[in-house]
Amino acid sequence: MGVEEEFLLLADDGSVAPVASRVVRLAGLAERIKPEYMTYQVETTTTVCTRLDELRRDLVRLRLIAADAAEQAGARLVAVGAAPLAGGPLGAASDEERHRELARRYPGATSAGGACACHVHIGMPDRELAVAVLARLRPWLPALLALTVNSPFAGALDTGWASFRYQTQLHWPTFRPPGAWASAERYDRVVRSLIVSGAALDTAGVYFLARLSARYPTIEIRVGDTCLDVQDTVFYAGVVRALVASLVDDVRRRLKAIPTPAALIDAQLLTAAHGQVRIRHSGPADPAAAAAGAVARLLAKITPYLPATDAVDEVHAGLNRLRRNGTGAERQRRMWTGSSSPKGFVRSLTEATIPLAAHL
Numbered sequence: 001m002g003v004e005e006e007f008l009l010l011a012d013d014g015s016v017a018p019v020a021s022r023v024v025r026l027a028g029l030a031e032r033i034k035p036e037y038m039t040y041q042v043e044t045t046t047t048v049c050t051r052l053d054e055l056r057r058d059l060v061r062l063r064l065i066a067a068d069a070a071e072q073a074g075a076r077l078v079a080v081g082a083a084p085l086a087g088g089p090l091g092a093a094s095d096e097e098r099h100r101e102l103a104r105r106y107p108g109a110t111s112a113g114g115a116c117a118c119h120v121h122i123g124m125p126d127r128e129l130a131v132a133v134l135a136r137l138r139p140w141l142p143a144l145l146a147l148t149v150n151s152p153f154a155g156a157l158d159t160g161w162a163s164f165r166y167q168t169q170l171h172w173p174t175f176r177p178p179g180a181w182a183s184a185e186r187y188d189r190v191v192r193s194l195i196v197s198g199a200a201l202d203t204a205g206v207y208f209l210a211r212l213s214a215r216y217p218t219i220e221i222r223v224g225d226t227c228l229d230v231q232d233t234v235f236y237a238g239v240v241r242a243l244v245a246s247l248v249d250d251v252r253r254r255l256k257a258i259p260t261p262a263a264l265i266d267a268q269l270l271t272a273a274h275g276q277v278r279i280r281h282s283g284p285a286d287p288a289a290a291a292a293g294a295v296a297r298l299l300a301k302i303t304p305y306l307p308a309t310d311a312v313d314e315v316h317a318g319l320n321r322l323r324r325n326g327t328g329a330e331r332q333r334r335m336w337t338g339s340s341s342p343k344g345f346v347r348s349l350t351e352a353t354i355p356l357a358a359h360l
Contacts, residue, residue, distance in 0.1 A: 001123065001241050002046045002218070003055065003233060006116035006226050007066065007353070009040045009075040014085030014156070014342040016040035016114070017075035018092055026069035033066050037099055038092045038114035042066060042077075048123075052314050056234045060355045063230060067354045076346055079353040080332065081116050081151025081165030081225035085342055102201055109171035116165065116226040118148060118233060120240040121218035127184040129251060130212050130219050134187075135180040136247040137210050139260040141223045142268035143298040144243075146277035148224030148236055150328030153336065162275025162329035165225050169207070173199040177265050178208045180257055187212065209269075219244060223269075228328035230355045235318025238311035242302035245309050268294065275329055 009017040018039035027033040036043045044062040049055040067077040093103040093110055103110045124130040149162035161167055169175045174194055181187045194200040200207075204214040209223040221240050227233040250257075271277060277294060299319070306312040325331060331352070339345040 001050075001055065001237060002048050002121040002216075003059065003237055004043055004045050004119040004121070005059070005062070005079065005233065006036055006041060006043045006118070008078045008080060008083055008114065008116055009042065009070055009073075010078050010083070010085075010346055010349075011075060012343050012346060014346050016083055016086065016092065017070075017073070019070075019073040019075050020094065022073045023066065023069045023075070026072050027065050029062075029065065032062060033069070035094050035096070036114065036116075037094060037102070037110075039094050040075075040083075040092060041114045041116065042070075051310050052234055052238050055237060056230060059230050059233055063353065063355055067350075076350045077353055078346065078349045079116070079150075079226050079228050080153075080328070080349060081149075081163060082154050082168060083113055084151075084153035084332070084345070084349075085156045098201070102205065105198070105201060106172065109169075112168035112171050113154075115151075115168055117222055118224045118226045118236060120221045120224075120237050121213060121216055122221070122241055122244045123216075123218050124212075125217075127187075127212060129248065131181055131184045131187045132251045132257075133219060133244060133247045134178045134210055134212070136250055136257045137219075137221070137243070138177050138180065138265055139258060140243060140298055140301070141177055141209050141265065142272040142277070143294040144221065144236075144240065145223045145225075145269060146272040146295055146327075147239065147322065148227060148232070148328070149273065149275055150225040150228050150232075150332065152275075152329040152332055156342070158333065158336070161273055162327060163225050163273040166269065166273035172207050174205070175207045176209065177262065177269075178210055179262075180259075184212075225328065228331060228349075228352050231318065231321065232328060234314055235321070238306075238309070238314040238318070239298070239302060242305040242309045242311050242315065243298065245305040246301055249305070275327070 011017045020035040020039050020042050023042055024035055033044050046058040070077040093099050151163050151165040154164050191206050210221045213220040335348040
């Protein structure tokens with residue numbers, strides 16, 4: 001498995017800081033810390049990991065290096081899904097040829113601003129198995145989003161969303177769940193048709209919420225917001241890996257995928273993005289109780305696979321943290337309420353983003 005984390009670069013007052021190229025140079029890890037779509041975004045990429053403790057060490061190291069480089073460049077490294085105080089203009093797209101073409105073709109999506117996600121890659125032995133797993137992954141996407149919502153603010157206002165990032169990304173034509181395709185050939189045919197029709201620039205520009213990676217022999221789960229702290233990321237990666245392991249087992253046992261209408265998945269994703277899937281304090285009288293059942297079903301699904309994926313302790317501890325402290329969106333709202341100024345809010349976000357070196 002491997003994880004890609006996307007981050008914002010903010011000035012002390014919360015405005016975006018278009019210094020990504022300088023941060024990357026200062027970090028000195030060109031293959032591991034790279035510029036993202038906007039000039040105020042960077043992305044880190046872990047090595048291929050087999051254990052969650054190995055993943056944690058790599059995530060911590062990369063965040064510390066990126067945060068130090070950002071500070072040298074006069075900015076703050078912040079792990080939130082959308083710019084909370086002041087976004088960037090259309091012209092803030094990075095000066096890379098591919099990014100310039102994306103901005104030209106999809107100005108509406110680009111003008112929504114930079115959004116930051118957490119992409120979890122899980123290795124797959126072959127593409128046919130990977131496509132079969134994608135088909136079975138579709139109904140679980142809302143629960144995965146619910147665990148990671150981390151973007152309630154934009155323009156210095158509470159948007160009412162828990163993942164405002166999800167709402168903004170809907171401007172991209174291919175930002176949607178994958179289909180229940182029967183083969184890798186069918187998957188490839190759909191991808192080619194999206195490129196030919198202009199809905200996507202290239203294979204890497206097909207932004208399904210879960211897809212076959214264009215670069216690696218992996219399934220890439222892209223539905224989640226970037227996670228506020230490293231513990232959230234490791235928990236999420238552990239959940240995703242156990243879920244994929246369970247779905248691989250389903251394929252090998254020749255269990256049929258449960259037919260789930262695309263409209264129902266879309267509605268459930270919107271419910272999750274609005275923060276209406278409660279991780280804490282749900283009960284029979286709670287209107288969110290039915291939605292919260294999605295997370296309960298997810299946990300029931302993955303529990304038998306946690307020991308084999310080295311995730312028992314991490315997932316149980318992460319779930320307890322979520323129940324105790326809330327999602328990233330809920331924690332951001334508490335930070336906002338407790339801050340006397342934008343500068344204080346940015347400082348709180350930065351402190352949550354940067355892990356303790358002791359976690360290495």
